[in-house]
Amino acid sequence: MVAGIFFVSCQKGEKNNVLTKAEEAEGWKLLFDGKTLNGWRDYNGDSLTVPWTVENGTIKALGKGSDASGYIVTDDIYENFELVWDWKIAQGGNSGMLYHVVEHPKFKVPYITGPEYQLIDEENFPQPLEEWQKTAADYAMHIPDPAKKHLKPAGEWNTSKIVFDNGHVEHWLNGEKVLEFEAWTDKWFELKNSGKWKDAPEYGLAHKGVICLQDHGSAAWFRNLKIKELPRKTKEVVLFNGVDLHGWEIYGTEKWYVEDSVLVCESGPDKKYGYLATREYYDDFDLTLDFKQEANGNSGVFFRSFIEPGEIINGWQVEVAPKGNDTGGIYESYGRGWLVQIPDEKENILKEGEWNTLRIRVQGDNVKTWLNGEEMVDLSDEKIGKGQGRIALQIHDGGGIKVRWKNLKLKTL
Numbered sequence: 001m002v003a004g005i006f007f008v009s010c011q012k013g014e015k016n017n018v019l020t021k022a023e024e025a026e027g028w029k030l031l032f033d034g035k036t037l038n039g040w041r042d043y044n045g046d047s048l049t050v051p052w053t054v055e056n057g058t059i060k061a062l063g064k065g066s067d068a069s070g071y072i073v074t075d076d077i078y079e080n081f082e083l084v085w086d087w088k089i090a091q092g093g094n095s096g097m098l099y100h101v102v103e104h105p106k107f108k109v110p111y112i113t114g115p116e117y118q119l120i121d122e123e124n125f126p127q128p129l130e131e132w133q134k135t136a137a138d139y140a141m142h143i144p145d146p147a148k149k150h151l152k153p154a155g156e157w158n159t160s161k162i163v164f165d166n167g168h169v170e171h172w173l174n175g176e177k178v179l180e181f182e183a184w185t186d187k188w189f190e191l192k193n194s195g196k197w198k199d200a201p202e203y204g205l206a207h208k209g210v211i212c213l214q215d216h217g218s219a220a221w222f223r224n225l226k227i228k229e230l231p232r233k234t235k236e237v238v239l240f241n242g243v244d245l246h247g248w249e250i251y252g253t254e255k256w257y258v259e260d261s262v263l264v265c266e267s268g269p270d271k272k273y274g275y276l277a278t279r280e281y282y283d284d285f286d287l288t289l290d291f292k293q294e295a296n297g298n299s300g301v302f303f304r305s306f307i308e309p310g311e312i313i314n315g316w317q318v319e320v321a322p323k324g325n326d327t328g329g330i331y332e333s334y335g336r337g338w339l340v341q342i343p344d345e346k347e348n349i350l351k352e353g354e355w356n357t358l359r360i361r362v363q364g365d366n367v368k369t370w371l372n373g374e375e376m377v378d379l380s381d382e383k384i385g386k387g388q389g390r391i392a393l394q395i396h397d398g399g400g401i402k403v404r405w406k407n408l409k410l411k412t413l
Contacts, residue, residue: 016057016086016223023226031074031085031211031225032059043071043110043212044103051215058221061095065215071110072213073101079208080230084161086223087119091154092126093218095119096139099162100209102202102388106308110212112200115141117162117171119220121154136160136173140196141188141204144171144178159224166233184280201249201307205281206388239278239287239391239408251275251311254395263393263405265299271399275302275313277392284413286361287391292354292404297322298396299403302333303362304387315389318360318369318377320403323350328358328369328376332383340377349374355406363413 017034031039034057041048051064052072064070078099089095101114116139122129131137135151135158136144151173152158161172164183171179182188183204197203213222239247242261250256254274255266265276283304291299298321305315316339317331327350330339349371350356359370365385369377391410395401 017225019226026228028226028228031227032223034223037072039075040072040213041075043073043101043210044105044107048072052213055221058223059213059225060222061213061215061218061220063090063093063215063217063219066217068109070215070217071098072215073103073110073210074212075210077208077210078227078229080165080232082161082163082228082230083211083226084159085225086157086159088152088157088221089119089121089154090219091121092124093121093154093220094125094216095218095220096214096216097160097162098212098214099164100204100206101212102206102209102306104306104314106306106314107202110214111139111203112197113202113204113206114209114212115139115169115204116214117160119160122151124154136171136178138169138171138179138181141191142179142181144173148173148176148178150174150176165230189279199309201309202389205279205306205390207281207283208388234412237282237410237412239289239410240405242406245276247279248276249279251277251307251313251392252395256393261406263408265393265395265401265403265405267395267399267401271397273313273397274395275307275311275392277302277305277307277313277390279390281389282391282410282412283388284363285391285410286359286413287408287410288357288359289408290355290357290406291320292356293320293322293352294402294404296396296398296400297403298325298398298401300331300394300396301358301360302390302392302394303360303367304384304389305333305392306389307392313392313394315387315392316367316384317394318358318367320358320394323347323352327356328371330367330369330377330379336383339381340379342376346371346374346376349376357407361413 051062096116098114098116101110118137118139131143163170167183252274254268300317319329326342361368
């Protein structure tokens with residue numbers, strides 16, 4: 001368990017929606033002031049228009065939402081944290097607390113990116129419930145221990161807590177830890193890819209995002225929403241093990257394989273774009289890799305990118321291409337196109353038919369690239385600063401492409 005305070009529902013006479021001096025000293029902050037919905041807005045919006053209100057010191061869902069609408073999110077983004085709140089729900093009601101929700105026009109609803117701590121009236125819900133649909137479940141993924149659950153009925157206050165600490169996750173209910181798991185392990189990905197989220201490629205991958213409350217067509221009340229941020233831990237990662245494609249996912253029909261401890265990408269018969277993407281997100285990092293172009297070496301390294309249905313990639317690419325085509329430059333795959341191209345005098349840094357070393361450093365809104373030890377790009381960009389996502393290698397369309405890769409090593413920042 002992460003050290004800290006566990007809050008229980010306030011008793012009669014105690015004040016709601018306030019912090020004690022001790023809580024303030026420990027770094028806790030309120031997500032709800034008890035009077036207004038300042039700090040909250042529509043999902044994918046810039047104001048609050050959906051059916052939520054403040055009632056008697058609570059945030060109230062009016063019960064007019066649906067699966068496709070009715071979500072509100074925090075203005076601020078959170079990565080590692082302890083989050084505590086009180087809640088109660090109408091008879092037969094259904095709601096949820098989501099986190100690491102990514103906002104983007106391509107994501108129409110928050111639950112296809114953000115995990116959900118389920119809140120539901122188990123006793124009176126009108127349809128049969130699976131265990132992964134019940135209160136305190138990591139919805140459609142992990143099931144709480146029923147022996148430790150002490151759920152109060154509809155109309156009574158419960159207290160819940162989520163701990164997210166660099167992939168270690170805990171769900172608490174009314175003072176008991178009812179669920180614990182590690183995100184982004186082999187076991188986690190097996191669950192993700194075999195159940196409800198198998199066709200939601202970006203579900204649960206984000207390391208940070210907004211907090212989200214769900215109006216799922218029934219009234220629900222929230223108060224004492226308090227959060228304490230936890231520090232990020234850095235790590236070193238060998239992205240390619242020299243044996244197989246463990247840790248990667250193939251998108252498209254082009255060829256990706258391992259030969260003589262080297263990762264090879266090669267055009268297939270469809271001659272379309274193809275991608276080999278990390279199954280995890282890497283947002284701030286320092287990456288080095290070696291590549292050798294054979295035949296037409298038109299490829300690239302995407303960063304802070306995501307995959308949408310139809311195997312379309314969205315994000316930014318560090319170009320890898322034949323000489324004269326801006327290797328080391330930055331291209332945006334949707335919207336703006338080229339952000340930085342390479343001056344002609346730097347084109348000879350690329351060694352044709354030989355191994356080259358590419359370094360990419362991404363931190364905040366800044367991207368730097370080096371080719372064979374020579375700086376190619378130093379770009380600061382607000383849009384990149386807001387992005388997050390995978391690293392992905394590309395095969396360009398048109399056919400005839402073959403590139404070899406090795407020594408893919410990354411350090412998170």
